[in-house]
Amino acid sequence: MTTTRTVLITGTSSGIGLAAAVAAARAGHHVVATMRDTARSGALTEAAAEAGVADRIEVARLDVTDPASVAACLDEVIARHGRLDAVVNNAGAGYVGTVEQDGLDPVRATMEVNFFGVVEVTRAALPHLRAAGGRVVTVTSVGGVIGQPFNEAYCAAKFAVEGFMESLAPVAATVGVHVTVVEPGAVASEFVASQGIDLPALLTAAGPYAPALQAYAERTRAAFDQAQTAEQAAEAIIDALTAEQPPFRVQTSDRARAFVGAKLADLDGSAVQRLTGSWVG
Structure with a gap:
């Protein structure tokens, strides 16, 4: 059994999850860096070695959509370390499309990873987090606050996560567990590239929505040119892990704060509709 704080992070093969794993290890935590396919751990292993924290990061398999995988991973963490101090729900999947054209299957698949996976990991971890007075930190998105064109499934899942965590937070606090959601805006990471979006094919299949999709794609390309x-x-994840009293909601940049702030101040929804309507008009 160890007295070092043990942090489990999902989706660490690339992007924010990889960066958070390395940063958490540099902050002194022992990191259980999980991913669905551990054969993809090379980038993390290399980054950990370069940062001099390879001894504080262990790679473990965890598929957030498989309850048996979640249970097995947590059982191993407790057997090996005797404690779990924090979970960072980071694993996720994007999807670009619209429901009339694509049907319900992509919506269900996106919800399974981005919402139900988060719920399952959190549910399974809570007994251990209660014992440690620990933390749940969940990476959502500005898309969990503002619905964005052609991201219906993704934003629906992230909205659901935000609602779940906002409801859970006061309940978890009664047993000593802090809950925080972290809302990135555009992030230059492999997450975007890994979605395998074929824009010409999407435009061909978009039918009457093609002009709007083209406009959205151009706007989004410009946004990612300015990504953090x-x-x-x-x-922001490390701050949520280490702050004495972490906030419930935190954004990762000034641009994200301004974007989310527009929604939180928009009581009738008209300002957001004007904003996102301009992306596709």
Whole structure:
């Protein structure tokens, strides 16, 4: 059994998850860096070695959509370390499309990873986090606050996560567990590239929605030209892990704060509709 704080992070093969794993290890935590396919751990292993924290990061398999995998991973963590002090729910999947054209299957698949996976990991971890007075830190998105064109499934899942965590937070606090959601905006990471989006094919299949999709794609490309790095986004996660009284909601950049602030001040929804409507008009 160890007295070092043990942090489990999901989705660490690339992007924010990889950066958070390295940063958490540099902050002195022992990191259980999980991913669905541990054969993809090379980038993390290399980054950990370069940062001099390889001895504080262990790679473990965890598929957030498989309850048996979640249970097995947590059982191993407790058997090996005797404690779990924090979970960072980072694993996720994007999806670009619209429901009339694509049907319900992509919506269900996106919800399974981005919402139900988060719920399952959190549920399974809570007994151990209660014992440690620990923390749940969940990476959502500005898309969990503002619905974005052609991201219906993704934003629906992230909205659901935000609602779940906002509801859980006061309940978890009664047993000594802090809950925080971290809302990145555009992040320059492999997450975007890994979605395998074929824009010409999407436009061909978009039918009457093609002009709007083209406009959205051009706007989004410009936004990602100004994206923050995964390392910058991960700083907010580390703050949530280490702050004495972490906030419930935190954004990872000034641009993200301004974007989310527009929604939180928009009581009738008209300002957000004007904003996102301009992306596709």
